[in-house]
Amino acid sequence: MPFNTALSGIRAASSDLRITGNNIANASTTGFKASRAEFGDVYASTILGGGGNLIGSGVRIQDVAQQFTQGNISFTENELDLAVSGTGFFVVSNDGDRNYTRAGTFGLDEDGFVVNSVGARLQGFTADAAGNVGGILDDLRIDSGNQAPRQTTLVESALLLDSRESVLQSVGSTFATDGSTIGDAQTGLQTPVTTRVEGTSVPVAAGFDFTANAITFDVALSGASGNNGTVSVALDFNNGAPASLNTLADANAVAAAINAQLFAPLSGAQSPIDVVASVVNDGGGQFHIDLQALQDGEASTVSVTSGLNTGVIGLAGDPTDSSGTPAANNGYQATSLDFTGPDGNTVTYTSQQFGSAAQTASELNALAGISATASTTAVLRGQVSVPANPTDTGYVNQNGNLVINLNGVDLSSNSLLELEAEINALTTSTLPGISASFDAASGDLTVTSAVGDNLTFTISSTDDGDSIEVSGSGVATTEVLEADPGADGLSTVVSPGVQNLSAATGNAVVTGGSIDIVMDEGYSVANITPLGVLFNANFLANIQPAVINQFDPSDQSTYNHATSLTIFDSLGNPHVMTQYFVKQAYDPDDPTTSPNQWLMNVLIDGQNVGDPLPGETTPTLASFNVHFNQDGTLNRTLTDDMLISNWEPLDADGRPTGALGPQNVLSGGTLPIPTPSTSSNFQIDLTGSTQFGDDFSVDSVDQDGFTTGQLSGISIDDSGVVFARFSNGEAQIIAQIGLADFPNEQGLQQIGDTMWAENFDSGVPNISAPGTAALGAIQSGALEESNVDLSQQLVNLIIAQRNFQASAKTIETADQTTQTIINLR
Incomplete structure (x- = not known):
């Protein structure tokens, strides 16, 4: 009877309808793969076969096969939306069970794990702190906390130095005023007679x-x-x-x-x-x-x-x-000096009698090949309670009425400590270039003119005996000014018979300055007349070699090129490292020099960071020789290894930041820098630097440190590498997403939520990085749409419906036939 055959057709058509309906229902399901019904006919036969005239017994479903064809890629604005372009499945952990999916709708849970919509955690290969991806598959987690800082251990600079630059430094000679009157305090009248x-x-x-x-x-x-x-x-x-x-x-x-x-x-x-x-x-x-x-x-x-x-x-x-009397002066006499230049010409210079050191230095600077600087120092002695000798009076201000006049400016402070502040407040106005420094230990006040002007002191007071004691930088006896409002020449403070005491009324003390003179290469000095006043008799023996235009970071004329970058200490504090390049002279007789030699000086935050001299602690200038070949490339053989090994990280106020300190070479500091670092030491690498006849430029610069950062975003490349971007500008590799492939995708077991599970039929998964083997690439910010073709599914739906109707018609016909047979009489 055909009833069973028709029923099998109805069952097959019903299954086809269900499969097609499921496909249509999931037409918008991300990562969904359409299924199709695969049917087979049914024949009844014996062991020996039924011959060639067997009548079929209907139909049965052989398989419901999923179609793992690529779905369309639609782009979103979510970085954690992922799509696989090609073969492969995302690996997720669902309460410890490992599942596989093509749906890349991922996000972060409260603990920072990357999860899908049902909480299954995305699996990937995690990276270490250095960004090296390992081979162990684990839950992929993005830590939203602060990124720990990393101190600088390597600075890489590729620079172009201009070979056309001239050598700025030369070797000249220097000498200084050292005569008997230099810096001595001199007494005299306030105004001349x-x-x-x-x-x-x-x-x-x-x-x-x-x-x-x-x-x-x-x-x-x-x-x-x-x-x-x-x-x-x-x-x-x-x-x-x-x-x-x-x-x-x-x-x-x-x-x-x-x-x-x-x-x-x-x-x-x-x-x-x-x-x-x-x-x-x-x-x-x-x-x-x-x-x-x-x-x-x-x-x-x-x-x-x-x-x-x-x-x-x-x-x-x-x-x-014959009462003419000069005013108080520095005691300097007119002195002549003969300067001879490299061309053999001699110029005679004569200083003005009683001229200040500033004036004399200015006149010397006007001479070719000569430069001079001047400064003046005077010391006001602090108050002495029990004088060691009759002239040891110090500062006496009995009732606060003492007024000290410095270079024509009245100062009314009531102590030397207050006087320090008063003078320093006027250093840019009425007392230009003059500053003061109070020594709490001795009670003395040191007054300095940075330009070498005379320092002239007078006093006035209504209290007899108020006084000041002034000494200069020389070795002569100090001078005392004492107030004498009664004009009786008597002191109420100092014992009678004081030899060095003079009534202050109409009197003054003057201290002159010293001068340092530098002569350019090829210049000499002779015939200093008279000797002993500004210069002592041994001045020729005191002439010393001097570097002309010696490197000074505050003077751009002393270096050819400079560049700066930010580096970081172990606490993530930023500091500015500046590299100064100074072209060096070539001496054919000196094998340590070369025609293309530079000196690189390094300062951090404007401070020296070179190793101290043996037995000392003060940092020196960190300097490194840089040599280039004749073709302009870096000469690695002659160029120094560059280790900064004496950097003490300081804050803006000059105090230690608390970060790792230095380990200088004398204490064992050396290259390479250990990992993790145990000091503030770091290396400078100039690989790629050149010297050509072109303007100075910085071709590339990099350093491996950074400050603390907060997570500001993530990005995922096509190989599945997950980068975390931080507010400090750093991007750190967190992990790499793993993809799985199976020998038989059709054998995967569907478990719902667009996920599959491995089983015997699928075979063991091959899990690797995207883009390797036969695995596809990752598309971030995109999702793979369902591969359901609605047009095809609607056609399939009609076909399944017609099949169902036809099978039902078979039953109806068979019923009519059976009824006819039953009705036979």
């Missing part, structure tokens, strides 16, 4: 007739630095005098006539002298005439030899005065 001959007061209306009478006298000047000599003066109407002496205007005319003859003597045998006459109005109709030397502060002598009628114009009979 000029030699002056004062006349005798006489009536203005004397009525003297210059038309009929004459007044004659001689004026002599000696000891002046200018014009000395004697001039005979004849005052009458024909020689410039007024007709008569009746008013103060007539007296001024008389003085003018005297000056005319002092400056242009009537006698051709006499020469002008530096003396001037002036009228002084004494009031009450009285006046007199003074004669004074033109140069202030000179101990010169002016004399008037009484002549005819001198009393009429207020000149005293035969007066003489």
Whole structure:
């Protein structure tokens, strides 16, 4: 009977409908693979066969086969959406069971594990801290915590140095002022006293007739630095005098006539002298005439030899005065030096008498091949409670009324400590270049002029005995200024008989500066005259070789090229390392030099980081020789190994950061740098650097350190390598996604949620990195769509429906046939 055959057709068509319906239902399921029904016919036969005329017994389902063809790739904006382009399955761990899927809808759970929508964890090959991917498959986890910092252990720089650069340094010579007066405190008057001959007061209306009478006298000047000599003066109407002496205007005319003859003597045998006459109005109709030397502060002598009628114009009979006194000065005398250049020409320079070190240095700097710097130091002694000797008075300010005047600026601080702050506050204004430093141990205040100006001190006070004690940088006895408001010359503080004590009223202490002189290569000095004042008698023996234009990181003229980059200590603190390149001179007789040699100096945060000298602790300048071949490539044989082994990481205030400190070469520091590092040491590698006739440039620069970072994002490449991006600009390899392939994909067991499980039919999976063997590539930010073809499935649905209907029709027909047979009578 055909009933069983028709029923098998209905069952087959129903299964086909279910399979097609399932495909249609999952047309939008990510990673879904369509299935198809595979049917086989059924024949009843004996062992010996049924011959060639067997009638079939219907149909049965042989297999429901999944179609693992590639689905379309759709792109998303989620970095953790993954798609496999090609062969392979994502490996996931579902509560310890290993499953496989093509659905790459992944995200992060609360613990940072990469999971799919049902919580199964994506599997991958994890990487170590250095980014090396291992071979052990494990749960893939992205740690959202801070990335630990890594200190710099290697700096790689590829630079282009300009071969056209000139050698900046040369070797000259240097010497300094070291005479007996250099830096000594000198006492003297605050203002100079000029030699002056004062006349005798006489009536203005004397009525003297210059038309009929004459007044004659001689004026002599000696000891002046200018014009000395004697001039005979004849005052009458024909020689410039007024007709008569009746008013103060007539007296001024008389003085003018005297000056005319002092400056242009009537006698051709006499020469002008530096003396001037002036009228002084004494009031009450009285006046007199003074004669004074033109140069202030000179101990010169002016004399008037009484002549005819001198009393009429207020000149005293035969007066003489030699009271000219200079103001306090540094004691420096005019000194001559002969400088001879490489061309053999000699220039004689003469310093000005009492000129400051700053002035002399400035004049020396104007000479070719000569450079000079100056500085001045003075020390104000702190207060001494029990003087060791009568002159050991120190700073005395009994009632806070002491005012110290420094270079014309009044300072009213009540202690030397306060005075330090007051002076330093004025260093950029009224006391330019002058600074102060208080020593708490000694109580002394050191005052310095950075440019070498004289330091002039005066004081005033209403309290008798207030004083200061000033010493310079020399070895002479200190000088004391004491206030004497009573003008009695007595001290209420210091014992009587003090030899070095002078009343402060009108007095001052001056300290001069020292000068360092540098001569360019080929220059020499000789004939210093006089010796012993600015320079001692052994100055030739004190001339030493000196590097001209020596490297100074603050002076761009002392290096040819420079470049900086940021490095990190073991705590992740950033620091600036600067490389300075200085072209070196070539000496054919020195095998350590070469025609293409440079010196690389390295500073970190502006501080020296070179190893200290034996027995010392102070860092030196870290310098390395860099040599190039004739073709411009780096000469690795001659170039130094570059190890920074004395860097103490400091913060912005110059205090240690607490990071790993140095291990210098004397203490065992060496290359290579151990891993993990045990010190702040790091290596500099200039591989790839060149020297050509082109502008300096940095071709590439890199260093392996970084500061602490927060996770800012991830990226996954086509090989499945997972990079974590951090806020510090670093990208770290976390893991590599693993893919699985099977000998028989059709043998995989479906477990739902678009996942499969391994079984006997599928074979053992081959798990490896994407892109290896026959495995496909990973597409990040994308998903693989279902491979269901809806058009085809709808057609299949119609076919299955027709098959179902036809099988049902077979039963209906068979039923009618059977009914006919039953109804036979």
